[in-house]
Amino acid sequence: MNDIIEIQGITKRYSKLTALSQVTLSVPQGSVFGLIGPDGAGKTTLYQILTTLLNPDEGTATVAGLDVVKDFRRLRTVIGYMPEKFSLYPDLTVSENLQFFASLFGVGVNENFDLIAPIFGQLEKFPGRMAGALSGGMKQKLALSCALIHRPSVLLLDEPTTGVDAVSRSEFWDMLAQLKEKGITILVSTSYMDEAERCDRIALINKGKILDVDTPQELIKGLDKNLYNASASDMYPLLEALRRLPGVDDCYTFGATLHVATRDGFNPAEAILDLRRQGLADARIYPAKGNIEDLFIKLAKNDG
Amino acid sequence: MNVTTLKILLRKEVLLIRRNPIIPRLIVAMPILVMLIIPLVATLDVKNVGVAVVDNDRTMLSRRIITDMDASEYLSVAGCFFSYDEAFRLVERGEADAIVTIPKDYLNDLANGEKPDIDLKANGVNATKGTLGAQYATMSIAGTLSRWQAEQGISLALPQASTVNLYNPTLNFRNYMIPALMVVLLIIICGFLPALNLVSEKESGTIEAMNVTPVGRLEFVLSKLIPYWVAGILVVTVGILIGWLVYGLVPEGSIASIYLAAILFSLVMSGLGVFISNKSATILQSIFMMFAFIVVFQLMGGLFTPIASMPQWAQYITYAIPPRYFIEIMRAVYLKGATMADLWPQYAALTGFALLFCLVASLTYKKRT
Numbered sequence: 095m096n097d098i099i100e101i102q103g104i105t106k107r108y109s110k111l112t113a114l115s116q117v118t119l120s121v122p123q124g125s126v127f128g129l130i131g132p133d134g135a136g137k138t139t140l141y142q143i144l145t146t147l148l149n150p151d152e153g154t155a156t157v158a159g160l161d162v163v164k165d166f167r168r169l170r171t172v173i174g175y176m177p178e179k180f181s182l183y184p185d186l187t188v189s190e191n192l193q194f195f196a197s198l199f200g201v202g203v204n205e206n207f208d209l210i211a212p213i214f215g216q217l218e219k220f221p222g223r224m225a226g227a228l229s230g231g232m233k234q235k236l237a238l239s240c241a242l243i244h245r246p247s248v249l250l251l252d253e254p255t256t257g258v259d260a261v262s263r264s265e266f267w268d269m270l271a272q273l274k275e276k277g278i279t280i281l282v283s284t285s286y287m288d289e290a291e292r293c294d295r296i297a298l299i300n301k302g303k304i305l306d307v308d309t310p311q312e313l314i315k316g317l318d319k320n321l322y323n324a325s326a327s328d329m330y331p332l333l334e335a336l337r338r339l340p341g342v343d344d345c346y347t348f349g350a351t352l353h354v355a356t357r358d359g360f361n362p363a364e365a366i367l368d369l370r371r372q373g374l375a376d377a378r379i380y381p382a383k384g385n386i387e388d389l390f391i392k393l394a395k396n397d398g
Numbered sequence: 399m400n401v402t403t404l405k406i407l408l409r410k411e412v413l414l415i416r417r418n419p420i421i422p423r424l425i426v427a428m429p430i431l432v433m434l435i436i437p438l439v440a441t442l443d444v445k446n447v448g449v450a451v452v453d454n455d456r457t458m459l460s461r462r463i464i465t466d467m468d469a470s471e472y473l474s475v476a477g478c479f480f481s482y483d484e485a486f487r488l489v490e491r492g493e494a495d496a497i498v499t500i501p502k503d504y505l506n507d508l509a510n511g512e513k514p515d516i517d518l519k520a521n522g523v524n525a526t527k528g529t530l531g532a533q534y535a536t537m538s539i540a541g542t543l544s545r546w547q548a549e550q551g552i553s554l555a556l557p558q559a560s561t562v563n564l565y566n567p568t569l570n571f572r573n574y575m576i577p578a579l580m581v582v583l584l585i586i587i588c589g590f591l592p593a594l595n596l597v598s599e600k601e602s603g604t605i606e607a608m609n610v611t612p613v614g615r616l617e618f619v620l621s622k623l624i625p626y627w628v629a630g631i632l633v634v635t636v637g638i639l640i641g642w643l644v645y646g647l648v649p650e651g652s653i654a655s656i657y658l659a660a661i662l663f664s665l666v667m668s669g670l671g672v673f674i675s676n677k678s679a680t681i682l683q684s685i686f687m688m689f690a691f692i693v694v695f696q697l698m699g700g701l702f703t704p705i706a707s708m709p710q711w712a713q714y715i716t717y718a719i720p721p722r723y724f725i726e727i728m729r730a731v732y733l734k735g736a737t738m739a740d741l742w743p744q745y746a747a748l749t750g751f752a753l754l755f756c757l758v759a760s761l762t763y764k765k766r767t
Contacts, residue, residue, distance in 0.1 A: 145610045170612050181607035185417045186410070197406045198611045240607070 098123040098248055098279045099144065104153035106139050106302075113139040115302045117153070121281055121295075126274050128293030128310075129283035130386065132394075136302040137283040138178060141252045144281070145175045158247050171199065174246035176237050178253045184226025188217050188236055191225050192243060199244035209276060210239040213269050231262035238269070242278075249273065251282040255289065267292045287387035298390055305393040310386060317384025317392075322362060324352040326369070326377040335372050339365055346391060353382055355392060399616050407613065407621030411595075415625055421591065429583050429633045433640040436579055437572045447531030448476040448494035450485035455504035459546060463500065463516075466542040472534040495521040496531040498539075576647055577728035578701050580637045581721045584660060585695060588630040589667030590688045592622045596675035597684045615763055623668045627661075634660045641732075650735030656728065658738070662748040663724040669755025676762040695721045720751045 099121035106114040114136045121127040129137050142148035144157055146166035155162045160169040182191045192214070196203045207214075213235050217228075225236060234254060241249065251270075255263040267289065270280055282293070290296050291310045298305040298313075306313060324345070326332040333352055336345040341360040345352055362379040369377040382388075415421050449467060453460050468475040476494040479485045488494040499517040501507075507514040516539055520528030596619075599605040608618060638656070641647040649656060670691065678684035696702070698712065699721035705713055716722045723744040730736035730744075738745060 147606065147609055167612060170610050173610065175607070175610045177603060177606045179603035179606070181603040181605075183410070183414065183604055184602065185414050190410075190413070194406070194410055195607075195611070198403065198613055200402075 096123045097121060099127075099155070099157050099281060101140075101144075101155045102153050104140070104143060104150045104155055106136075106143065106148065106150050113302050114143075114150075117299075117302070117304055119297055119304060119307065121279060123279050124274065124277055125294040126270055126280045126282065126292070128290050128296035129281060129299055130285075130287065130290045130296050130390065131283070131299035132285055134301075135299045137299060138252055139302075140299075141175070141177075141250055141283065144250055145173060146170060171244065172247050174241035174244070174249045176241045176249075176251045176254055178256065180233050180237060182225045182233070182237055182240060185224060187222050187224055188228070189221040191236060191240055195240040196243045201244050203243065206243055206245045209245055209273075210242050212272055213242070214239045231258055231265075234258060234262070234266065242273070247278065249278050249280045251280065253283055253285065255284060255286060263289070287385065287390060290386040296386070298386075298393055300390075300394045306389075313389055314384050314386060317388055318381070320356045320358065320360065321382045321384045321388060322354040322356065322360075322379050323348075323382040324354050324377065324379045325350070326374045328374065331372075332369070332374055332377060335369055335374060336365075339368060341365075344391065344395060348382075348387070351382075353388060354379065355388070399620075400614065403613055404617045404621055407617060408624060411621050411625050424591075425587060425629045425633065428586065429636045430640070432579055432582055433576065433637050434644065436582075437575050437645065445472055446474045447472060447496060447527055447534060448488070449473050449531060449535055450476050450488040450494040450497045451478045452480070452482050452485045452497065452499040453478055454480070454502040455500045457505040459505045459508075459542075460500045462546065463539055463542045467498070467535060467538045470534065470538050473531065473538060489521055495528045496535060498535050572645055573647055573733060574729065576637075576641045576645055577649075577732035578725045580634055580660070580728060581663070581699065581701060581724050582696065583633045583637060584630050584663050584724070585667055585692065585721065587633055588623075588626050588664035589671040590674075590692075591629075591671075592626045592668060593671035593675040593684055593688065594681060595622055596672065597678055597681050600675075601680055616760075619672055619759075619763065623672070627664050627668070630664045631657070631660065647732065649732045651731035651737060655731050655736075655738045655741070659724055659727040659731075659745070659748065662745065662752050663720065665752035666720045666748060666755050669752065669757075669759045672759035673755065673762055676759065676764070695719060698722075700725050717747075720748065723747045723751075 097120035099119070101117055101119040104114055104117040105112070117136075117140065129140065131137055139148065143150050143155060143162060146162050146169055149163055157169055158172045160172065162169060183194070186194060192203055196206075217232060217236055217239070225233065228236060238251075238254070241251075255266055258266065263286070270282065271292075274280060282289075284290070293310060295307065295309055296313065297307040324332060324336060329347070329352065333345055333347070336342055336352065336354055341357050342354055343357055344355040347353075362381075366377055366379050369379075451464050451467075453464065464475055464478060467473045477485070477488050479488075482497070482499060485494070485497045485499075489497060497517075497519040499519075501514050501516070504514050504516070518532045518535055520532040522528060599608070634657070638649070638653070674684050674687045674691075678687060698708075698716050699719050700716065701721070705716050705722065708716070727736075727741050727744045727748075730741055
């Protein structure tokens with residue numbers, strides 16, 4: 095499979111802060127590629143470099159064979175970008191916004207309407223409503239429609255689901271799957287780890303460095319080993335007690351329970367006895383199913 | 399430059415300006431308010447200055463001087479006294495701002511070929527009113543004396559009125575202000591409204607979506623400026639019409655030279671506006687920067703205080719203040735009927751500033767960082 099985005103040793107510094115350090119990454123054509131990392135990891139900086147808004151200090155990057163520095167003008171016509179912040183004109187109506195962005199790229203709205211029809215469908219009920227008066231989920235659908243109206247070959251989405259409710263988020267990922275069917279490559283960033291599992295490949299990024307790149311399945315393989323859930327009625331003392339136990343590498347909250355990452359030779363039964371001796375009468379420890387979040391915590395910890 | 403893109407952007411700008419709750423009203427209401435209200439309230443024009451007269455001569459001539467002063471619409475004789483102290487009390491009570499003392503044997507001395515002086519004292523607290531009152535009184539007395547001489551058929555060496563105000567004989571402050579006030583309108587409409595508009599795109603994040611489209615920066619900036627240039631020219635037209643219909647003031651010189659100056663000055667202000675917006679990330683920052691410029695432009699551009707009465711070093715600074723040239727052109731064209739040939743240094747200066755500011759604006763405008 096061809097790589098449609100190729101990033102080679104990109105470094106970007108903001109005075110003293112290094113936002114990206116030697117980032118090398120390739121995104122295969124026609125895939126949904128996730129960029130997973132916490133706030134401040136450098137995701138937005140990477141997007142700004144790929145969308146030609148920012149020049150890298152070192153390294154090169156190409157999107158659809160076009161260099162982000164030299165071919166920036168042509169590159170802008172083949173990408174669709176949805177920034178993290180809502181960036182449509184709030185005082186233009188739904189249809190005016192769509193019309194405006196279509197005409198800037200020199201296409202008619204109807205030309206590529208098939209592409210956005212599933213997304214725009216829900217907005218067609220109120221074409222005359224001001225974009226600023228839309229709900230969060232609807233704004234996001236309009237922004238995605240505007241980013242797609244010129245049929246880009248690469249769609250760059252910077253934290254598209256931040257601040258969107260769980261149902262809309264799931265719908266949004268269904269839409270991305272449909273776009274992928276139509277041959278559009280999607281690079282999507284998120285800080286929601288559960289969304290990572292819906293990507294074909296993911297890159298884990300933290301503090302400006304890529305920690306690992308693989309399919310979600312491959313990445314979490316082997317994580318289940320030595321990973322346990324722990325719970326008790328007094329969670330905080332439990333967390334502190336577990337962190338002091340021998341054989342425990344890390345312990346962190348995970349939803350309603352704690353996840354305990356351990357070394358080989360850790361015996362859960364002994365650990366329970368130990369905890370009960372410390373007064374945590376209802377402490378339980380049982381095997382856990384690892385996911386991307388566990389991996390991320392593990393990698394970030396190794397990285398210091 | 400891509401004309402199609404520019405048209406698309408302009409259509410969007412006009413739509414957004416029309417939808418804005420404040421801007422269209424501001425463009426219509428501001429020139430009307432500025433042109434109708436400011437000339438009336440910010441006036442240094444003085445009428446009916448109270449004059450206390452000390453008449454020590456008490457002749458036919460001295461009485462005539464007093465009645466002539468009272469007949470003028472600029473002066474009103476508040477009282478006629480026999481001693482200076484009595485007249486001074488009137489000034490202290492605020493009923494008069496100038497004291498005219500006609501000396502004893504004034505008529506007699508004049509007839510004998512001497513040069514008796516009429517003493518004029520002005521109230522320095524209300525300096526403008528007092529000084530102007532004294533000037534009006536001097537002119538009135540000079541008029542009376544020359545008429546009196548003509549009637550008597552004699553020609554004596556008379557004390558002449560010292561002040562003659564050319565072009566604006568009564569120092570009508572409105573005639574002085576109206577042409578210059580258009581500078582205020584252009585500063586705001588062509589300089590600061592487009593700057594605010596540009597910064598608001600930054601603040602709302604829409605600029606990011608624009609920057610990843612193939613829209614060039616020239617088209618983008620022009621789409622922001624052109625609507626305000628049109629508004630600026632309309633506003634100047636409204637200003638000229640108000641000056642004519644309301645104040646009866648028509649330019650002595652050509653309208654074309656006024657429009658040329660307005661267009662050049664709009665370019666200067668637009669360049670400055672774009673520069674300010676390039677340098678500010680938020681609307682608040684840009685407003686503070688603009689405010690600094692507005693204060694300097696209005697106070698040092700010669701709008702309210704004549705540049706000639708500033709200290710020498712300040713006069714040098716005013717050469718760097720573009721509104722100065724626009725105000726000079728407007729006043730010269732309106733009151734003196736000056737032509738473009740007379741005013742070429744001012745036009746050249748405005749052109750220079752327009753080029754400089756537009757260059758700085760385009761150099762500091764960055765689509766990429």
